[in-house]
């Protein structure tokens with residue numbers, strides 16, 4: 345079965361790159377909330393709202409929100 349383009353395998357936040365701007369929380373409120381210091385916490389590793397999460401990842405000014413899709417091919421050694 346071909347994966348749906350909206351399938352999201354896993355969300356990840358690069359906390360080194362994240363500046364706690366909070367834009368992602370406003371764009372994907374069903375999957376991300378802010379902690380007491382204004383940094384994001386992922387509620388659902390498998391996004392409940394994939395389109396919102398992708399929009400949030402694209403809008404992150406520090407490219408700190410990473411969306412891993414299920415249809416990304418696993419790295420395999422090249423034996424040719």
Ligand code: SF4
Pocket residue numbers: 357361362363364365366367368369383384403404405406407408409
């Ligand atoms: S938008 Fe990016 S930099 Fe801002 S809180 Fe979210 S992950 Fe961090």
